[in-house]
Amino acid sequence: MSVTSYHHGDLRTAMIEKGIEMINEQGINTLSLRQLAAACGVSHAAPYSHFANKDDLLSAIQKHITDKFVSVLSEALTGLNDTPEGLLNMGCAYVMFFVRNPQYFHFTFNRMNLLIDFDENPSEYEPFELYKDTMLHLLEKINIANELWRKIIITHLSFVHGLASIAIMTSNVNIEEWEENVYDILSKSYFLGGMQC
Amino acid sequence: MSVTSYHHGDLRTAMIEKGIEMINEQGINTLSLRQLAAACGVSHAAPYSHFANKDDLLSAIQKHITDKFVSVLSEALTGLNDTPEGLLNMGCAYVMFFVRNPQYFHFTFNRMNLLIDFDENPSEYEPFELYKDTMLHLLEKINIANELWRKIIITHLSFVHGLASIAIMTSNVNIEEWEENVYDILSKSYFLGGMQC
DNA sequence: GCACAATCTTTACAGTGTCAAGTTAATAGT
DNA sequence: ACTATTAACTTGACACTGTAAAGATTGTGC
Numbered sequence: 001m002s003v004t005s006y007h008h009g010d011l012r013t014a015m016i017e018k019g020i021e022m023i024n025e026q027g028i029n030t031l032s033l034r035q036l037a038a039a040c041g042v043s044h045a046a047p048y049s050h051f052a053n054k055d056d057l058l059s060a061i062q063k064h065i066t067d068k069f070v071s072v073l074s075e076a077l078t079g080l081n082d083t084p085e086g087l088l089n090m091g092c093a094y095v096m097f098f099v100r101n102p103q104y105f106h107f108t109f110n111r112m113n114l115l116i117d118f119d120e121n122p123s124e125y126e127p128f129e130l131y132k133d134t135m136l137h138l139l140e141k142i143n144i145a146n147e148l149w150r151k152i153i154i155t156h157l158s159f160v161h162g163l164a165s166i167a168i169m170t171s172n173v174n175i176e177e178w179e180e181n182v183y184d185i186l187s188k189s190y191f192l193g194g195m196q197c
Numbered sequence: 198m199s200v201t202s203y204h205h206g207d208l209r210t211a212m213i214e215k216g217i218e219m220i221n222e223q224g225i226n227t228l229s230l231r232q233l234a235a236a237c238g239v240s241h242a243a244p245y246s247h248f249a250n251k252d253d254l255l256s257a258i259q260k261h262i263t264d265k266f267v268s269v270l271s272e273a274l275t276g277l278n279d280t281p282e283g284l285l286n287m288g289c290a291y292v293m294f295f296v297r298n299p300q301y302f303h304f305t306f307n308r309m310n311l312l313i314d315f316d317e318n319p320s321e322y323e324p325f326e327l328y329k330d331t332m333l334h335l336l337e338k339i340n341i342a343n344e345l346w347r348k349i350i351i352t353h354l355s356f357v358h359g360l361a362s363i364a365i366m367t368s369n370v371n372i373e374e375w376e377e378n379v380y381d382i383l384s385k386s387y388f389l390g391g392m393q394c
Numbered sequence: 395g396c397a398c399a400a401t402c403t404t405t406a407c408a409g410t411g412t413c414a415a416g417t418t419a420a421t422a423g424t
Numbered sequence: 425a426c427t428a429t430t431a432a433c434t435t436g437a438c439a440c441t442g443t444a445a446a447g448a449t450t451g452t453g454c
Contacts, residue, residue, distance in 0.1 A: 007401055007450060029307075032441065043403050045443080050401090054442065110226075110307045115366045124368075151378070152387040154363060155356075159388075162359020166351060169312045171321075181348070190345060190352040191386055204419065204432055229410065240434050242412080247432090251411065 012050040012060075014040045019061045028107045033057070058111065065104050070126050072097050077134065082141050087134060091160040092182045094127070095167060099178045102168040116157075118150050131157055160186065209247040209257075211237045216258050225304045230254070255308065262301050267323050269294050274331065279338050284331060288357040289379045291324070292364060296375045299365040313354075315347050328354055357383065 008014065018039050022031055033054050034044040051057040076093035080086030098105040115125040116132075123129040135153050144152065163185065167178055205211065215236050219228055230251050231241040248254040273290035277283030295302040312322040313329075320326040332350050341349065360382065364375055 011401080033443090034441070044441095045404080046402050048402095048443075106307060109362070109366075110303060112366070115368075116363060117368045121368075148387060151382055151385075154360070155382060155387040158359035158363045158382075159352075159356050160359070161362055162355035162357070163351070165306070165358055165362060166313060166355045169306075169309070171312075171314045171318075185348055185352060185355075188348075189386070189388055190349040191356075208432080230412090231410070239432095241410095242414095242435080243433055245412075245433095 008040070008042055008046070011040060011042060011046060015047055015050065015057060016061055016064055019057065020064065023061070023107055024101065024103050027103055028058075028110065062108065062111065065108065066126055069097055069104075070130060073127060073130055082137050084138065087138060087156070088183070088187055090131065090134060091156070091186045094131075094160050095164045095182050095186070096179065098164040099167050099173065099175055099182075102173070105164065105168055118153060128157065131160075159189075205237070205239055205243070208237060208239060208243060212244055212247065212254060213258055213261055216254065217261065220258070220304055221298065221300050224300055225307065259305065259308065262305065263323055266294055266301075267327060270324060270327055279334050281335065284335060284353070285380070285384055287328065287331060288353070288383045291328075291357050292361045292379050292383070293376065295361040296364050296370065296372055296379075299370070302361065302365055315350060325354065328357075356386075 015036060019031070019036055022036060022039065033047060037044045037047055040046075047057060051060065072093050073090050076089045077086045080089055112125065116123045116128050118132075123132060132153055135156060136149065139149050139152065163182070167173065167182075212233060216228070216233055219233060219236065230244060234241050234244055237243075244254060248257065269290050270287050273286045274283045277286055309322065313320045313325050315329075320329060329350055332353060333346065336346050336349065360379070364370065364379075
């Protein structure tokens, strides 16, 4: 495969990787197919040999990012299955993943609509499904009343996801500072007044 | 002012109101200036007499929605100033505002970047500033140690904002169901394991 | 070595945001 | 009351976007 060959070699993965790169640099809103194709050294219609349309490419990018995210969450869980520490560790990983990659957050949650299902059905978004399953196992193990499960899961997921949102919306986001504090914030659950355990 | 006059009359507010309408119907991503102008019965360049560019129009829409949001939050607070109940009530209003208008959520939080400041500076987003102030007054009143304020505020805002996020991402979002449960979820703060008070 | 399929290019089209120039209507000044 | 000025709108144009169709180039299986 020569460097200047007519065929790119592996345009599909090149588009995905360069796409992720550009999303990190300039965000999702200004990402154009033609620019991305040019950045891959290819004509503007070349991507259509590998993707049905722009949204299809974005879905592929989404999958890539989501897979990475899931592996980060799973890693945070290894050795701590079915323990509160594991859940907490996963929560920290959840927040830090987006603190380190804020553009992934916007990209992911602006494109999707119905992601979660708190009933028996699986959630469309795998990280949510992983979080839900992890909590279900834990809740079963420590004998929490069945009718509370739904609200407990909603509460946990809201807190963790919300903390990620708030973190990346904070001015002068400081990764190290969040690294130091996430665990403390999630574990202590500083509440007061009307909202507390 | 005749109905078929060359001049629209009040194109500026017409664009804003019709814009909000279209955002609610089709979301922000597919909203086009030209379509919106056409929906207002006006040529595609007419908006440029009232707005510098598309983003300027979106900012005006943003302001409209944010003002409404702030008034809803303030209303939830009336008569309950500096009380935990007031804070809780405002939290419920926060969540329900976006459950009733999910598109407002996407529109607002996809466009903005640095919104919150947990130090002395005011937040760029007025609802956050209102929430922060409300909590600060309360924290001062009930004599919570000063060095805990920051984390307490982050925690509360994360939980409330996260619950709104999760609510609108839930499949088959049921407004009535959320109306019934928001208060309970926010007030009881169902936590377990590593994350609890 | 040749047909075929996959990959890429070129060309074209409708839609977008934006600008410049021209048109219409309201308003202010005399 | 008439005119000059200005604000609001239209028209036309441009560069850019996503997408489709048709053609060119290359790798692959027989």
